[in-house]
Amino acid sequence: MDSEESSRPDPAYLLPTVVQSAKILVVGPFGVGKTTLVGSVSEIEPLRTEEVMTQASAGIDDLRGLESKTTTTVAMDFGRITLSDTLVLYLFGAPGQRRFWDLWEGLVVGAVGLLVLVDTRRLDDSFEVLDQLEERGLPFAVAVNQFPDSGRFSDEDIREALDLLPTTPVVHCDARDPKSSLQALIALVSHVGNRSLQETPA
Amino acid sequence: MTAADRPGGPVRPYVITRGRVQPPRRLPVETLLEATGTADPLPVTASRHHRRLLSVCRNRLALVEAAAHLKEPVSVVTVLVGDLIDSGHLTVCSSAPLASDRPDITLLQEVLDGLRRKLSA
Numbered sequence: 001m002d003s004e005e006s007s008r009p010d011p012a013y014l015l016p017t018v019v020q021s022a023k024i025l026v027v028g029p030f031g032v033g034k035t036t037l038v039g040s041v042s043e044i045e046p047l048r049t050e051e052v053m054t055q056a057s058a059g060i061d062d063l064r065g066l067e068s069k070t071t072t073t074v075a076m077d078f079g080r081i082t083l084s085d086t087l088v089l090y091l092f093g094a095p096g097q098r099r100f101w102d103l104w105e106g107l108v109v110g111a112v113g114l115l116v117l118v119d120t121r122r123l124d125d126s127f128e129v130l131d132q133l134e135e136r137g138l139p140f141a142v143a144v145n146q147f148p149d150s151g152r153f154s155d156e157d158i159r160e161a162l163d164l165l166p167t168t169p170v171v172h173c174d175a176r177d178p179k180s181s182l183q184a185l186i187a188l189v190s191h192v193g194n195r196s197l198q199e200t201p202a
Numbered sequence: 203m204t205a206a207d208r209p210g211g212p213v214r215p216y217v218i219t220r221g222r223v224q225p226p227r228r229l230p231v232e233t234l235l236e237a238t239g240t241a242d243p244l245p246v247t248a249s250r251h252h253r254r255l256l257s258v259c260r261n262r263l264a265l266v267e268a269a270a271h272l273k274e275p276v277s278v279v280t281v282l283v284g285d286l287i288d289s290g291h292l293t294v295c296s297s298a299p300l301a302s303d304r305p306d307i308t309l310l311q312e313v314l315d316g317l318r319r320k321l322s323a
Contacts, residue, residue, distance in 0.1 A: 011263055015262070018262060020231070020312075033304070048270060049276055051276055080264070081311060083319070109303050186314065189314045200319055
C-alpha cells in the first residue's frame with residue numbers, strides 16, 4: 001500500500017553542520033522565468049509545495065461550503081544553495097498577482113529580500129507587485145529576464161517605465177544561466193546590505 | 203480505515219491537523235529540522251502523517267522541504283512539526299528567529315560572501 005512512498009527518492013539532505021537558513025523570494029507573473037531562475041542556481045532539483053489558500057468569503061461553519069470551491073491551491077517552486085558549511089539559502093518562486101499576496105505574507109517575514117523578475121514584453125504585469133513592495137517598504141531589486149525575442153531596453157527606459165525609486169537596483173539577466181542568475185541575487189543582497197547599514201545608526 | 207488514513211485519498215488539511223490551524227510556535231518555512239533519534243515511542247495520538255514526517259526528517263532539512271517530499275501543504279506540516287517537537291522527536295537545528303523580521307547585517311554579509319564564492323567557483 002505504500003508502494004508510491006517507497007519508490008519516492010530520498011530527500012537530498014543538508015550537511016549536518018548547517019545551522020542557519022536564509023531565504024529570498026523571486027516574484028513575478030506566470031511565465032516570467034521564476035522557476036527557471038531558481039532551477040539554474042539550485043543545488044537540488046526544484047521542489048514544489050502546495051499551499052491551500054482559503055477564500056476570504058469561506059464561512060468556517062459552512063460544511064456545505066467546504067465541499068465546494070472555497071479554497072484554492074497554489075503551487076510554489078523552490079530550490080536551495082548551500083553557501084557555506086553552516087549556511088543554506090532557500091529561493092522561492094512566488095506568483096506576483098494580487099490574489100497571491102496572502103501566500104507570501106508569511107513567506108516574506110525574515111526574508112533577505114525579493115527579486116522581482118520582469119519581462120520587457122509585458123512590463124505592465126509587474127506594476128501592481130512593485131507598488132505593493134514599495135508601499136510596504138520591503139527590500140527588492142528588479143531583474144529583467146532577457147528573452148530571445150524581447151528588445152533591448154536601457155536601464156533608464158526600464159526605470160522610467162516601471163517608475164522605480166533611484167535607489168532600486170535594476171539588473172539584466174538570463175534566468176537560464178546560473179552565473180547571470182547569481183549576479184542578480186548578488187545585486188539584491190548588496191542592495192539590502194547597503195540599505196540596512198544606512199538604517200542602522202553608526 | 204478512516205478517511206485520514208486512506209493512502210492517496212483526498213484528505214482535507216483540517217482532518218490531518220485535527221482541526222488545528224495555528225501552529226503553537228512560530229516556525230518559518232526555512233526552519234531546519236532533524237529527528238532527535240530518541241528511542242521514545244511516538245505518542246499514541248500520532249498519525250500516519252506524523253510517522254511519515256519523522257521518517258523524512260531523519261537527516262537535516264528545512265520544513266518546506268519536508269512538506270514538498272510529503273506532498274502536503276506547508277501549513278499542515280507546520281502543525282505536525284510542532285507536535286513532534288513537543289513530543290521530543292524533532293528538533294530545530296537553525297538559530298531561533300530574530301526579534302526583528304529582517305536578517306541582521308552579519309547574516310546579509312554571509313549570504314553575499316557565499317553567493318560571490320559560488321559565482322567565482
